[in-house]
Amino acid sequence: MPKSWQDTVIDDIHAGKRVGDQYIVDMIRDAVLSQRLPPGTRLPEATLGDIFGVSRSVVRKALTRLVADHIVVQQPNQVARIASPGIEETKEIFAARRLVEGEVAALLAGQLSSAQYTELRQIIEEEHDAHQQGEEARRVKCSLAVHRYLADQSPNRVLGSMLADLILRTSIVIALYKRPGMEACYLDHDHAELLDLLGSGAPQQACDRMRQHLSDLEALLDLRPQEGRIDLAAILGGIA
């Protein structure tokens, strides 16, 4: 079943890169963000080693790091898998992200250089454009780019890297719990409004708006205790 994502990775690989554990971590992170690697996907060490052209030593180091990031789960003597958090953990991830990203937004409010402001605005405009063109993949990519940009530019680097981790984990749970109907989650003018508040230098308002944005995002998911179809798939895949 999981063949397509491997091909994608192979394509990226044979561009003659130097492959180390960092490269593998980046590739898997990226594949998770863009939902090419669904939750529960098996990640056998030997297979990854073949794909990336390195020995298991390197793969193991990469997997260990991904486990530390909560992107991959590993039980002794069993194949590593992309994490698939349960409902409770999903709510906790969103709550943590509201706390952290709200604070990052507050720290950034009024502190953006005009270059940063312009860059953010361009990303958001492209997101809007992609949405109107119906190009879902590009829209998701831009939407993620907005949040990752905030994480990267956080004046507090510690909070910034925490936020980067939480963005990744959020991608996973969105893939797991998004409602069948809507392709992905889009809240039309949220990012633009956020940008305005960031530019106008109102920390409290920026924080509140960010938290609301994330709550709205969470509300688009199907987090009812019963097993939705995706959750069921994960369970059948062997994840508790």
Added chain:
Amino acid sequence: MPKSWQDTVIDDIHAGKRVGDQYIVDMIRDAVLSQRLPPGTRLPEATLGDIFGVSRSVVRKALTRLVADHIVVQQPNQVARIASPGIEETKEIFAARRLVEGEVAALLAGQLSSAQYTELRQIIEEEHDAHQQGEEARRVKCSLAVHRYLADQSPNRVLGSMLADLILRTSIVIALYKRPGMEACYLDHDHAELLDLLGSGAPQQACDRMRQHLSDLEALLDLRPQEGRIDLAAILGGIA
């Protein structure tokens, strides 16, 4: 120079434990928390392997995890060391911890079972006792136990584990930047007051008090841009 901590580890070891990477991670974490492993300490893979009686494979996995936790720093082809963050990162760690531990305190306020409340009170009473007896080591141990207890009991597990990480990193920077005069940092009635607020169920007050407590702690450090004696020692040790 670093011989004493190794002996301590050896003692713990030969009690016939099964040593895996988790065990090594725990031991090093604990040694860092109790300041047996000062910032900048070299951690050669072969040496650790000898101490714990395992091969470098296991040690390397442990070190990789500790690097992910920001407890250990590693540059390519160089020996791993206990991290020694600079002034800026120290401030960021404290700011992040105020945010996270404040929220955890708010979540816990009024939610503690009487068993939990009692357990916390006992730790705090022992801390007070140790302080009056002048038993510094025991006092530090209890003080840490208070905060770790909150991290463990956090209703939001995601925030809880973030807090656990931040507590560890705080230990490192306290070791680095504590003023020569005072042996360690103690704020007499802070923990007791915190416990009262936690018990009385006032989330906002508990959060504020916690943040104040952490700010007071930070204020006990010497974070002036010039190089204090400890910072200098770290630089001489080879850490940037």
Added chain:
DNA sequence: CGAACTAACTTTGAATACAATGTTCTCGTA
């Protein structure tokens, strides 16, 4: 005496081998 070079040593990086554990499939029996 000090700086620069080199050789010996130390330490990490990566691949490989083998043991131990988990998983899957077949086959026999009720």
Added chain:
DNA sequence: TACGAGAACATTGTATTCAAAGTTAGTTCG
């Protein structure tokens, strides 16, 4: 058919090996 035992296979855990890079110390030359 359904179930369980057991063998064959797949996969991870750990140790060991060798190569590559870094560190240190000693020596020579200015």
